[in-house]
Amino acid sequence: MIEVSGYTKRYGRHEAVSNLSFTVQPGAVFGLLGSNGAGKTTTIRALVGLTRPTSGTVRVAGFDVWRDPVKAKAAFGYIPDRPYLYGKLTARELLRFVGQLYQVPDADSEIDRWLEFFRLTDFGNELIETYSHGMRQKVAIIAALLPDPPVLIVDEPMVGLDPHAARQVRDLFRSHADRGRTVLLTTHSLPVAEAVCDRLVVLDRGKVLGEGSMDDLRARTGTEAGGVHGDSLERIFFRLLEDELEEQRRVREEAGVAGVGA
Amino acid sequence: MTVTPAPQPARTAQPSLSGLKLRALRHTLRRGPKWGYALVGTLALLLVVGEVVGTWRALTFLGRFGDIGLNVFARVLEIGLITLASGVTFSATTAAISTLYLSDDLNFLLTQPIRTTRVFALKVTETFLNAALVPVFLTVPLLLTVAAYFHAPVWAYPVMILAALLVFAAPVGLGALLAVLLMRVAPVGRVREVSTALGVLISAGLVYAIRALRPEVLVQKLQDPTKVEALLRDFAGPGSPLLPPSWAAQGIWQAAQGQLAAPLLPLLLLTVTLLLGATLLAAKAYQDGWARALDSSTPKLDPRPRRAGFSERLLNRLGPGGALAAKDLRVTLRDPTQWSQLLVVVALAGVYLVSVRAVPIPVPQFRGILGYIQLAFQGFIIAGIAVRLAFPAVSTEARGYWLLRTAPIQPRQIVLSKFLGVLPVTLTVGLVMGVASALSMSLGPTLLLLSVLVSLSNALVITALGVGLGAAAPKFDADNPAEIGVSPGGLAFMGLSLAYSVLCLLLLARPAAGSVLRPDLYPGYSALGTTEGILGLIGLLLATVLGTYFSLRTGWRRLDRLE
Incomplete structure (x- = not known):
């Protein structure tokens, strides 16, 4: 609420x-x-x-x-309009970090599921600085939804x-x-x-x-x-x-x- | 259907790009913290006064030896210019890459109807300001004092200032050229890494150059009256006649005497050629270099999930603060602009230690006193490290800070995590320097213990001060950590750190002096058992605890209020 x-x-x-x-x-x-x-x-x-x-x-x-x-x-989870993320982390590393901040249980399998959902599994181990704007936005959305x-x-x-x-x-x-x-x-x-x-x-x-x-x-x-x-x-x-x-x-x-x- | 031709733009004067930048600077200054500017202004004024008085006294003293003495000053000026110009060369390449290729406003400026060369001339100027403004600021008061001392003619003043500008503009031009070439030839996606490696090589060269000058030999010879005259004579001529800073030094010196020196002409030609060359080449190579810089290395797509490693799992057990520390460690080791700071740290500490070991001090009492006073310089070295690692610690979150700000982590946890992340580095360097210098100078047990305690205190308070002040006034839009320290907050931090180092020395000065000057009365650690010793130790403990706590608390409170 x-x-x-x-x-x-x-x-x-x-x-x-x-x-x-x-x-x-x-x-x-x-x-x-x-x-x-x-x-x-x-x-x-x-x-x-x-x-x-x-x-x-x-x-x-x-x-x-x-x-x-x-x-x-x-x-709450927050999705900003401009998804500035840590470019020197991979998507998985960033999402694990978010999982730790929000104490998400079984974060690894949740991250796998979300990456698959947004068709990012292949890019999960790549540095975020190599992502397009849309891919970063997807990672920001996953980061917000990961703690449910x-x-x-x-x-x-x-x-x-x-x-x-x-x-x-x-x-x-x-x-x-x-x-x-x-x-x-x-x-x-x-x-x-x-x-x-x-x-x-x-x-x-x-x-x-x-x-x-x-x-x-x-x-x-x-x-x-x-x-x-x-x-x-x-x-x-x-x-x-x-x-x-x-x-x-x-x-x-x-x-x-x-x-x-x- | 009728087609209306596109309207032709009216011929008007092109807008001034530097005017635009100056306006932006004015806005920044107007919105900046007034107390910060006041503090920096005061520190700068003190520095200038100290420099002017020191230069005047040095000239007066050396003037007693006649021309030979004054020539020594000329040689020292030359060495100083070589050292500063080497430093500018070191930072110019990375500064040039940041301004020539990674500036946020390049996309905007290059899509406007403005000549590309004008844009890059502006960018080369920005590189000069980023890399050489501080050395110019340090040099100009000294030169003006020299001119005043010699009653130089009026025309000499602008000539000397021009020489100072040229001597630092030349390495900026060289750095910019190197940056442009690197962007052309470095492996795709590795441009910044390669340039950083080059910067480190230049840095190593600088360290070597300083050591090659062997200042301790000068001290040794000055202690022997029979060698002084020969030494002064050796110093009379220029030491490195082929180096541009030597040309500048000759030009400056002769201008002060009322003569226009010929070496200024090649310096002018070289600088103009380098700056023009860098501007034109940058404009020409931009498209290719820009595309290469933006390109990443070909991704090796691997769908297999890579899980957390041992260190990450270990740090994660400490909660959100630990997770933040694990993230910071990873980012620092991957970002060349951050890990290169560690190399600079090692270089700084290395030069210091080697220099301390080489200084010959035959009298034990004098050695003891100097060994104690040099702890203040160690504090300054720690501050030099902290301004590169601790002060930017919060700012390096950059625009990704929103993620922490909107996450369930308190500003206190953020600041503490940053503090504990940097502390091992400053503590290790501080203790190694403290113990190694004390041992190399054969200091007694009291001074050895005090060295350890003061090093510990310096590391704790200065790191806390760096993280705290950096969190109080973060700069999230900096291109690299090196430029974060060059701000009112960074300069205030350096000033306060030095003040703290001096405070530490004052607190324990009496027991230290007792153990050095009266070893018969205060053998072993007994100087610390006196009333002054106990009070000094309590004072140091209080200063350490309070200094660390209040610095960090200021940081997390201001960070909490940040919008």
């Missing part, structure tokens, strides 16, 4: 995320959706202990990530993956959640979000534009009967953005009128 409560992150005067709250229940795949700079990665970084919240709390599996970091971190964590936190999961691996990963997330575990992913790929996520938060410039299941969002944006692709997530997303822009324009105009009146 993931609980984000009143999470705000400021860098100087810039507010990257503003008062964000959401909860992800076990058994669900939850998507953080938004354009570049929406605050998705900033939120994820707070959840995995890379960025300290300016205010608010973030809890994973019941543990505050910043007050009880070791227990919280033992409960109760919570999986994923930042832009499909970057660099071939179509076959991308489908495998999508299925993995779904099956992980179906086993009663929690999955949180950020993406700006609307088809991925639509295909995998049970619930979504749409962010823009650090603020929540909409939250709920696809049906909730359709109802809120009035896109149930939009014709061809009218009820797609893409339509919902752009409707939310348009609503937000409209709201901002209205506020500016009101402020302008008040200024003239004064």
